[in-house]
Amino acid sequence: MRVSREEMEQSHTRIVESAARLLRERGIENTSVAGVMNEAGLTHGGFYRHFNTKDELLETAVEQAFADVERWLDARFEKSGRGAAILDYHANYISKRHVDQPGKGCPAAALACDIGRSSASLKTVFGAGVKRLIAKLACGMRGAEERRKAKAARRFAMLVGAVMIARASDPETADLMLSSCKMEENDL
Amino acid sequence: MRVSREEMEQSHTRIVESAARLLRERGIENTSVAGVMNEAGLTHGGFYRHFNTKDELLETAVEQAFADVERWLDARFEKSGRGAAILDYHANYISKRHVDQPGKGCPAAALACDIGRSSASLKTVFGAGVKRLIAKLACGMRGAEERRKAKAARRFAMLVGAVMIARASDPETADLMLSSCKMEENDL
DNA sequence: TGTACATCAGTGAACGCGCGTTCACTGATGTAC
DNA sequence: TGTACATCAGTGAACGCGCGTTCACTGATGTAC
Secondary structure, three states: OOOOHHHHHHHHHHHHHHHHHHHHHHOOOOOOHHHHHHHOOOOHHHHHHOOOOHHHHHHHHHHHHHHHHHHHHHHHHHHHOHHHHHHHHHHHHOOHHHHHOHHHOOHHHHHHHHHOOOOHHHHHHHHHHHHHHHHHHHHOOOOOHHHHHHHHHHHHHHHHHHHHHHHHOOHHHHHHHHHHOOOOOOEO | OOOOHHHHHHHHHHHHHHHHHHHHHHOOOOOOHHHHHHHOOOOHHHHHHOOOOHHHHHHHHHHHHHHHHHHHHHHHHHHHOHHHHHHHHHHHHOOHHHHHOHHHOOHHHHHHHHHHOOOHHHHHHHHHHHHHHHHHHHHOOOOOHHHHHHHHHHHHHHHHHHHHHHHHOOHHHHHHHHHHOOOOOOEO
């Protein structure tokens, strides 16, 4: 039966949020349209009133996941200042909690692999998110524009790599990875 | 019809090699048993004379992919010495060629994401490979044992993250990632 | 404000497809004599 | 070395399953009067 415009918008939001979480937990191939709809409290048939294809949902969900991280960073920036916010970000990133909860974590660490094998449009969404994140991280650093950006990119690559490898490894190797990439030592 | 023991061993080798390549190109979910067998010049039905399950093949193929990298590194070590070998490794890793050819590249950069969602036994194979690689890379460095290992782990994380992000991004962002992670600058 | 009707969000069965795995079968290989 | 037979690597049809997508249907919502 038809629902009100407001209810439909809420459904839409729930679909995107469910997708953003399930995608990061299970990956693109293991996230089914039916699974997302079920998580959103709906049945699979109604999906196509909201999106034309699964791919369209993926783009929206990945965009949303990046936006969530940016909002988190912005809030920290305002609360503790840029330097402290970046330290917080790093410490939270390289943590057992982050490794164990991909659904709430960084979309780059959860999805880079899958998106590397996906459509060009999804890569554009992903690349734009990464670029915005790196720009934000570079803000909290010292030095010339280009050097800051490159440094932020190197750091971000390390964070993403460390968490991905930790997730893909036995607990002992995961620990090695995390403890090696904590903040104390900054040189590569 | 039955084939000779020798032919069977050759089939086995071809199956594992095909799997190791296709896995890195397409990921675990998009690599089918039939696809691997076809690539090996066989039909899918015969697969189960070689492996009990697809998972068993995955473990063998991932192991093989790591062994290939180790053999490459060992050869370079002998030819050019440890320092030069590590420089070569880094330069080859952060290259457009590596980004464009996942099938011949680092298994960590190609599969970390997928393996993070797989069985504990596959994670053990992966983690062991990563550990051996890091140990090899630490060999070419200076300083105390623990510091060398941590530094090698940080570098490896950066390399893996950079290539994964480059593969998942639009060309412009991919370039930013690669150029930022080249050898010239070593600090994070 | 009230009524009559068109719209359309959501449902659940159905579609064609590719997957991992099983199985009866084939015929060259390996072995026992 | 030659023969007779058991073995088993490889084939291709078939299985049950979950997938993305389609569709006829339902009935509350939104709108035109």
